[in-house]
Amino acid sequence: MKISFVGAGNVAWHLAQAFESAGPIISEVYSRDPQHARQLVGLLYDTAIQPDLNFSESEAEVLLIAASDDALEGIMQRIVLPPGVILATVSGSHALADLQHLVEVYSDVPVRTGVLYPLQTFTKGASMDYTQIPFCIEATEEETEEALFKLAESVSPHVQLADTEERRALHIAAVFACNFTNQLFSIAHDLLKEEQLSFELLKPLIRETTHKALQSADPATVQTGPARRSDWATTNRHLNYLQEHHSDWAAMYRLLTESIRERHFEEG
Amino acid sequence: MKISFVGAGNVAWHLAQAFESAGPIISEVYSRDPQHARQLVGLLYDTAIQPDLNFSESEAEVLLIAASDDALEGIMQRIVLPPGVILATVSGSHALADLQHLVEVYSDVPVRTGVLYPLQTFTKGASMDYTQIPFCIEATEEETEEALFKLAESVSPHVQLADTEERRALHIAAVFACNFTNQLFSIAHDLLKEEQLSFELLKPLIRETTHKALQSADPATVQTGPARRSDWATTNRHLNYLQEHHSDWAAMYRLLTESIRERHFEEG
Numbered sequence: 001m002k003i004s005f006v007g008a009g010n011v012a013w014h015l016a017q018a019f020e021s022a023g024p025i026i027s028e029v030y031s032r033d034p035q036h037a038r039q040l041v042g043l044l045y046d047t048a049i050q051p052d053l054n055f056s057e058s059e060a061e062v063l064l065i066a067a068s069d070d071a072l073e074g075i076m077q078r079i080v081l082p083p084g085v086i087l088a089t090v091s092g093s094h095a096l097a098d099l100q101h102l103v104e105v106y107s108d109v110p111v112r113t114g115v116l117y118p119l120q121t122f123t124k125g126a127s128m129d130y131t132q133i134p135f136c137i138e139a140t141e142e143e144t145e146e147a148l149f150k151l152a153e154s155v156s157p158h159v160q161l162a163d164t165e166e167r168r169a170l171h172i173a174a175v176f177a178c179n180f181t182n183q184l185f186s187i188a189h190d191l192l193k194e195e196q197l198s199f200e201l202l203k204p205l206i207r208e209t210t211h212k213a214l215q216s217a218d219p220a221t222v223q224t225g226p227a228r229r230s231d232w233a234t235t236n237r238h239l240n241y242l243q244e245h246h247s248d249w250a251a252m253y254r255l256l257t258e259s260i261r262e263r264h265f266e267e268g
Numbered sequence: 269m270k271i272s273f274v275g276a277g278n279v280a281w282h283l284a285q286a287f288e289s290a291g292p293i294i295s296e297v298y299s300r301d302p303q304h305a306r307q308l309v310g311l312l313y314d315t316a317i318q319p320d321l322n323f324s325e326s327e328a329e330v331l332l333i334a335a336s337d338d339a340l341e342g343i344m345q346r347i348v349l350p351p352g353v354i355l356a357t358v359s360g361s362h363a364l365a366d367l368q369h370l371v372e373v374y375s376d377v378p379v380r381t382g383v384l385y386p387l388q389t390f391t392k393g394a395s396m397d398y399t400q401i402p403f404c405i406e407a408t409e410e411e412t413e414e415a416l417f418k419l420a421e422s423v424s425p426h427v428q429l430a431d432t433e434e435r436r437a438l439h440i441a442a443v444f445a446c447n448f449t450n451q452l453f454s455i456a457h458d459l460l461k462e463e464q465l466s467f468e469l470l471k472p473l474i475r476e477t478t479h480k481a482l483q484s485a486d487p488a489t490v491q492t493g494p495a496r497r498s499d500w501a502t503t504n505r506h507l508n509y510l511q512e513h514h515s516d517w518a519a520m521y522r523l524l525t526e527s528i529r530e531r532h533f534e535e536g
Contacts, residue, residue: 009497010492068497068498068499068501068502069494069499069501069502070498070499070500070501070502091502093494093502093505093506119469119470119472119473120472120473120476121473121476121477121480121492121493122492123480123490123492126480128476132472132475132476133472134469134472158472162465165463166463166465168505168506168509169459169460169462169463169465170460170463170465170469170470171502171506172459172506172509172510172521173455173456173457173459173460173470174456174470174473175493175494175506175521176452176453176455176456176459176517176521177452177453177456177470177473177474177477178473178474178476178477178492178493179491179492179493179494179495179496179524179528180452180520180521180524181449181452181453181474181477181478182477182480182481182487182490182491182492182493183491183524183527183528183531184444184445184448184449184452185444185445185449185481185487186486186487186488186491186531187441187444187527188441188442188444188445189441189486189487189488191437191440191441191444192437192438192441194437195433195434195437195438197430197434197437197438199485199486199487201387201402201438202387202438202441202442202445203482204387204388204400204401204402204426205387205388205389205442205445205446206445206446206449206478206481206482207400207478207482208388208389208396208400209389209445209446209449209450210449210474210475210478212389212391212394212450213450213453213474214471214474214475217467218454218457218467219450219451219453219454219457219467220454220457222391222450223447223450223451223454224278224389224390224391224446224447224450225389225443225446225447225450226337226361226443226447227447228447229336230336230338231336231337231338232338233336233337233338234336234337234338234359234361234439237361237436238361238436238439238440238443241436241440242440248523248526248527248530249444251523252448252520252523252524252527253440253443253444253448255516255519255520255523256447256448256451256452256520258516259451259455259516259517259520260447260451262516263451263454
């Protein structure tokens with residue numbers, strides 16, 4: 001199978017290498033920033049830099065759009081597709097119906113549409129175990145669905161179908177569990193830095209917290225801390241301190257404390 | 269060294285066993301709930317259940333208060349202390365000066381005060397590596413400080429002095445990095461459950477996110493997600509969905525997205 005990429009950011013950087021190692025050939029990579037395309041192509045075996053969005057001569061059977069959602073409509077306005085290609089986004093949040101609509105509006109040739117969503121966080125340059133990535137597949141036709149399923153399965157055993165609503169829930173959940181979690185780690189880092197304390201001190205705690213959550217079927221069962229044990233003397237002391245020094249973090253503290261309180265209210 | 273515990277909750281459950289394995293003898297355990305004291309004493313070698321807060325006959329050199337901060341003043345009103353004992357809390361948030369003040373108000377005999385704060389999350393029954401716990405020590409006198417330092421060092425090599433302000437920063441940071449993080453995991457779990465999706469799907473992502481944060485000196489450097497890449501089409505779609513279904517989670521989404529945006533604004 002031959003695939004090409006539109007986009008050479010974090011997701012494309014990893015997926016292109018993961019697919020190539022698993023068998024599929026990466027034909028072309030296009031990026032708005034030619035240097036990004038050059039960097040990625042340099043890591044692949046025999047891939048051409050695609051200079052523009054004219055893919056009419058491409059031999060790719062699957063064209064993966066790994067660009068930010070904001071960029072999708074702009075790409076669809078300009079892209080020239082080879083007839084019959086499978087055009088798939090790697091987006092967690094974009095509805096398949098919207099992609100299909102954009103194709104109907106902008107493409108001169110009939111193409112098939114789908115989504116191949118890897119539920120993972122990617123950072124260029126970091127090594128990772130691709131066999132651990134859950135992939136969610138959706139397509140407008142069964143044949144397309146099967147082709148994307150097979151492509152994902154070449155990399156990982158964790159492939160499942162997920163429709164647009166399910167994928168949206170997964171993406172929002174991933175933002176909470178991953179992006180927001182990391183922002184909380186970052187705030188914790190900054191709080192310590194103000195007292196010239198090292199983030200290293202918190203690492204055993206973060207390791208243990210995550211370990212317990214990952215061992216559980218529902219992280220609510222392993223919730224700890226002042227809000228969980230209704231220790232309002234402590235939460236109020238924390239809030240007073242934050243209110244004086246970081247009113248934005250105080251608002252966050254209040255909201256999350258309230259959320260824990262409500263979730264565990266009936267358990268006492 | 270002989271130590272006794274006031275409280276038999278999550279922290280006492282672990283610290284008593286950790287200290288006993290390391291050498292110190294646990295003389296007595298008191299708990300408001302006698303069953304909790306019985307449970308803990310059953311796991312220790314030769315420890316008495318202390319039926320009330322009259323410790324006047326205790327041979328303990330260190331009395332550790334491992335109770336919720338709300339309960340501290342009530343305990344201090346009723347406790348009878350042996351002269352010269354080191355009275356220490358395991359609290360991250362209580363000021364040493366406040367403990368000293370409560371002693372001056374309520375105790376008939378002179379005692380020494382301090383704090384031995386283990387920066388870790390404890391759940392009864394879960395096994396853990398005690399040598400990985402960072403301990404923070406503070407005391408009103410150097411001799412007391414040394415005694416508590418030595419006690420903590422019997423368990424873990426990660427012991428350091430931290431004054432009340434530093435400990436407060438550590439505790440608030442721990443609430444963000446641990447308790448709030450777990451609440452975000454819990455919300456992610458609930459979002460998936462509404463679509464009959466398993467929390468298992470998110471576990472590789474959580475594992476990778478934490479791994480990257482723990483490898484970094486500052487988690488801000490490994491931040492990913494729609495807010496980090498200024499993908500406002502996606503954040504708005506998420507917010508619209510949450511606003512309709514869970515307005516409390518929408519408020520949290522907004523605040524954390526804004527926090528990421530501000531933190532990374534200058535980096536573009």
